[in-house]
Amino acid sequence: MASLPNPPADTQTRADALREALATRVVVADGAMGTMLQAQDPTLEDFQQLEGCNEVLNVTRPDIVRSVHEAYFAVGVDCVETNTFGANYAALAEYDIPERNFELSESGARIARQVADEFTASTGQQRWVLGSMGPGTKLPTLGHITYAQIRDAYQVNAEGLISGGADALLVETTQDLLQTKSSIIGARRAMDALGVSVPLICSVTVETTGTMLLGSEIGAALTALEPLGIDMIGLNCATGPAEMSEHLRYLARNARIPLSCMPNAGLPVLTKQGAHYPLSAVELADAQETFVREYGLSLVGGCCGTTPEHLRQVVERVRGTAITPRDPQPEPGAASLYQTVPFRQDTSYMAIGERTNANGSKKFREAMLEARWDDCVEMARDQIREGAHMLDLCVDYVGRDGVADMRELAGRFATASTLPIVLDSTEVPVIQAGLEKLGGRA
Template sequence: MTTNAQERPNAQERADALRQALATRVVVADGAMGTMLQAQDPTLEDFQQLEGCNEVLNVTRPDIVRSVHEAYFSVGVDCVETNTFGANYAALAEYEILDRTFELSESGARIAREVADEFTASTGQQRWVLGSMGPGTKLPTLGHIRYSTIRDAYQINAEGLITGGADALLVETTQDLLQTKSSIIGARRAMDALGVSVPLICSVTVETTGTMLLGSEIGAALTSLEPLGVDMIGLNCATGPAEMSEHLRYLARNARIPISCMPNAGLPVLTKDGAHYPLSAAELADAQETFVREYGLSLVGGCCGTTPEHLRQVVERVRGLAPVARDPRPEPGASSLYQTVAFRQDLAFMAIGERTNANGSKKFRDAMLEARW
């Protein structure tokens, strides 16, 4: 399982070059994958009777998957995400093909790697592959699934991605901090098993409520996840850029590591023809340029509803920009599932009392009368 990753020439050099690029300039990733795959109308046979399992297309219709990567690279993006968002325990178990986790992860990364190498050779611009690791549909915090079960499955997922040629691992669209931790730890174990080191990017999803799905504030996410050794933290999915601004501001002020942002093309509007994403390409480009200049983003891209045209305009706006220098001043603290609490020493006195009801408690009344404080 480790041979291909170790023998592939320049794999570590590519990963190191990506780290260097993220540290010195703005790197642009791609946009939506699923809608572009569906637009090519794959048949039920293409899905091997597993309707909606896009990852199967990595094996049956690599030409479709390849065409999506080509469309994004053609507009100048630096990296594409693999078609492996659902190559995880929860999603594949529902299709009863859990034993294909490695196969579908490796094939998805290999397709993207081939296209990236072709564009690197033809344009002279280094192109990279981000191995997509999606959240699945089970939340361990709510007891849907055991933490160790999905952690071990994420390791297989990550091993397949690295073996197929991914230059970085992108833990994305996370909604449950325990699920996020399981995927990060699984990714770390995969790197250790394969003897490689690639950038590990974590992208959480904050809903329109202002928190992650289970109620975690962005501060709780940063306090919980940064110590796990991720190379970058950011936001993707759920909302458009407008709703992400305050969360990015918090990260800019507190995160010691680089920041990413991959928003939807606005909040979806339900029409008779289904969901419509209203944000234009120019509006997304405006927002991402603003975020780069104000919050020092190192990686930008798009999520649901974004197209190659959206990313073409983003590339034009941020090309040549260097991340604005940040001066983060995080306050040490601890976090629950919901919020972070700073380690501050309060010099004021603290009054601690229990129920002092002389009428309701004879024992308390007697103690009070006898001055047994």
């Protein structure tokens, strides 16, 4: 692999200053990017015949991308997100250009960096760049792609962002906890490779159903993601602020780390002209001011449908406000893809279902040896129905490929079980294979 460009010399200084700001006062980020790019009517040539691939504009029309950053900085926001939401393996592969991952990530960060530095110099107010790492189009929990493949690609994405001048990495709009983990680990590997430490922010997307796309509640997300060493967790996209309130309340009570919120401008209303977002600038500012006061947010901004005017009003209300102190009361626990299970023994003991253990259950072992995977899953479900709190999964058996068996069964248990999985093996590679299939916290 070719040697990587070094990050800008003052990257660490800016990153440390951003960490200090996020720890002491409310920081305001920008709003929607895609709609503002499309409003400037880029041509098919601008997209290099890859219609809708906004990241290509970083190379072909940096002036358009630059103008969006300028519009947000002009209304006083502290930081902007790079135009790199789709600069990841899965999204770029849809256009047959996955090899441009680093190039488009680096160029997007470089444009934002230049604009941020100009506004810092002209106003005396430090401006920062958040490197946007989007979810892509493939869900590893559902087997669309492997954990390792997207982890490594997210590392390339993050290396490009940092090399281009990003001050923080924003893993955003996440829908699958296993994809989220891959992004976070890829980002951490990028920092190690480049010798810098920038804030790592994670923003999950909770649908109107009250869960993430694959059914994960906010508690499962916090339990699975906070131990990975992220600097901040929050919500963005899918809904307006009203639908986010209860999830933010949960985070405020349970998260040990700072919080963020970047809602859409309400729920979209479909019209003949397309989707319309009804929330006014004043209403968004009202909501964010309330969230800052009640939930102790450190970072606020906007997502789909929000404009510079929305963010101007938010800036006037909350930027620079001291962070409201929180007194979280977190409860240690494990999580499946769907729910968190506290390490709390309301009964006389915590029941770990052992019937999905190849050494302890002849029935399970025979089903595994004969590749009757559905029967293995049914044995897991039987234990759920009978009141187990967690499920033991052990595939160790002489003469078997434990890594292959663990991949097969952990991948199935990830979506079939609402309970956390207890991975059980004497072999580290087998444990690793299981962890790479589980979006929850084993």
